[in-house]
Amino acid sequence: MGVFISMLSAYFTWGQEFLTTFIAQRYVFSFIILPAILYAQPTEKDIIKALKWISIGTILVWIFYHFDQNLVFLDENKIEQRDAQDSFDIDRNYYVHGIYYIVLYLYFKIAEYIKKFSLKTFLEVSLLLLFLILYQNRSMLLVALPVFGYSILKFNSKYKLGLVFIISLFVLGLLIYTLPILEALLYDSQNELSNLEYNRWKSLWYYSFEYSPNWFCYIFGNGFPSGGNSALGNLMWSNFTIGIYASDIGMIGMWATYGIIPLIVIYIMVVKIIKNSYFPLYLKFISFHILFVPTIFHFWRNPGLFFFVIFIYLYCYYEVTNKQTTKSSKKNQ
Numbered sequence: 001m002g003v004f005i006s007m008l009s010a011y012f013t014w015g016q017e018f019l020t021t022f023i024a025q026r027y028v029f030s031f032i033i034l035p036a037i038l039y040a041q042p043t044e045k046d047i048i049k050a051l052k053w054i055s056i057g058t059i060l061v062w063i064f065y066h067f068d069q070n071l072v073f074l075d076e077n078k079i080e081q082r083d084a085q086d087s088f089d090i091d092r093n094y095y096v097h098g099i100y101y102i103v104l105y106l107y108f109k110i111a112e113y114i115k116k117f118s119l120k121t122f123l124e125v126s127l128l129l130l131f132l133i134l135y136q137n138r139s140m141l142l143v144a145l146p147v148f149g150y151s152i153l154k155f156n157s158k159y160k161l162g163l164v165f166i167i168s169l170f171v172l173g174l175l176i177y178t179l180p181i182l183e184a185l186l187y188d189s190q191n192e193l194s195n196l197e198y199n200r201w202k203s204l205w206y207y208s209f210e211y212s213p214n215w216f217c218y219i220f221g222n223g224f225p226s227g228g229n230s231a232l233g234n235l236m237w238s239n240f241t242i243g244i245y246a247s248d249i250g251m252i253g254m255w256a257t258y259g260i261i262p263l264i265v266i267y268i269m270v271v272k273i274i275k276n277s278y279f280p281l282y283l284k285f286i287s288f289h290i291l292f293v294p295t296i297f298h299f300w301r302n303p304g305l306f307f308f309v310i311f312i313y314l315y316c317y318y319e320v321t322n323k324q325t326t327k328s329s330k331k332n333q
Contacts, residue, residue, distance in 0.1 A: 002221065002261030003028055009259075010223025013213060016230035024233070025224035027301035028258075034309045044317060047310060051105040058098025059131055065096075096135070100297075100307040102128060103140055104286050110151045111281035117157040122167070125151075126174065133178045139296035143289040199243040200295065206244050207256040221259030224300075251294035262299070266290070266308065269315045278322040283314055 003025065010016040042050075106128045113121040129148055132140055152171075157163055212218040225236040239245070246253030255263055273279040273287040290297050290311075298304040 002259050002265075005261065006221035006223045006258045008223075009217045009221060010225075010230075010232055013217055014222065014225075014230060014232035016223060016226060016232045020226045020229050021223050024226035024229075028224075028299065028305065030302065030305050031299075031309065033306070034312060037309065037313050038316065042313075044314070047314065048105070048108055051101050051108070051310075054098050055102045055105045055128070058096050058102055061098075062096045062131070062135065097303045099135065099137060099140065100303050101310075102131065103144060103289070104282070104307070104310070106132070106144060107147065107282040107285035107289075110147060111285065114151050114155045114281060117155045117160075117163065126170070130174065130178070136184075137296070139293050142293050143285075147285050147288075199245065200248045202242075203244045203246065203248045204252065206239070207246060207249060207253060211256050219260055221255065221257050224257055247298065247300070249295050250297050251290075254298055254300070257300070266312075269312065273315060276322075278325075279315075279318050283311075283318070286311065 007018055007021045007025075010021045011018055106125060109121055109125045109128070112118070113125065125148070129144065132144055152164065152167060155163075212222060223232065225232040227233040227237050236246075246256055251263060251266075267290075270287040270290050273283050274291070297307070299308045
C-alpha cells in the first residue's frame, strides 16, 4: 500500500507518469515471493539451511573476486561510494550481495552456541566474523562485534572457565591479525563522522529536510525516481554528482522514497520481536541491528528486499507457532 501511494506523489508532485514509476520500481514487486513462501511454509530448519549455503556462496564469490576481478561482474551502481577512500589493501569497494544473509546466519549460529556450546559452531562463527572484518563493512561490524562479545559472556557450559580462557586467546590472536583493518576502519569512521561534507551526513540532512516538497511527500514518500525520464529522475542523477545517495541512509532513504507506511510495518515487527520472549535470540539480534543501524538496510531491490522477505516470514512463523502453543495449552487446561 505504501509503495503504491508513493506513486501518487511521483505523478502529482513530480510529474512522473504512473507507468514510468511502475517500471522504475519493478524490483520491489519481488515482494510477491512472500505470499509464495507463506504458502510453501518452509520450516526454520529449511530457512537456516538456505542461509548457510547462500553465505558459503557469497564468501566464495568474494574470494574469487580478490584472486581475479575478471571472474566477477562489477555493477558500478552497487559500489559503496562512501567507502571509496580506502586505507587498507583489501578492496572495500566491492559489494557482495549476500552480506545481509551472512549476518543473519551469523546471529543464528551465535544464538545456537549460547544455548548449547559447541566448539564446531564457535569456529564457524569465528570464520564468519573474520569474513565480516575482512569485508570491512562498518555498519555490519557495529552490531556483530558486540553481539559476539555478549555471546562469550552468556554461553552455557560446565567447562566455561577453561573455554573462556581458550576463546580469549583465540580472539586475541584474531584481533592482532586483523588489527590493521580495525584501526583503518576506526580512523576512517572518526574522520568521516567529524566531516560535515561526508556523504552520509549530506544525504541524511537532504532527505530529512530538503527533498520532500510538501507534507504528503514527507509522510507518504516521493515515489521511486526514474533516472533520465522525469524531473524526479533527473534530480536523482543531479544528487549523485554531489555525493547524495538515498542508499547511503538505508531505511531513512526508504522513507523518502516509499513513505512511512512500510517502515511502520517493519518496525512494529522489530519492536515485537525484541519485546516478546517467544521469538528466538537470533531474531532479536537482527532486530536490534535493524533498529540501531538502519542505514545499511533497505528494500529497493535485492538483496535487501529478499532479506526482509525472510525476516517477515520468520516473524510470521513464530507468531503463528506461539498462538498454536497458547491455544494448545489452554485446551489442556
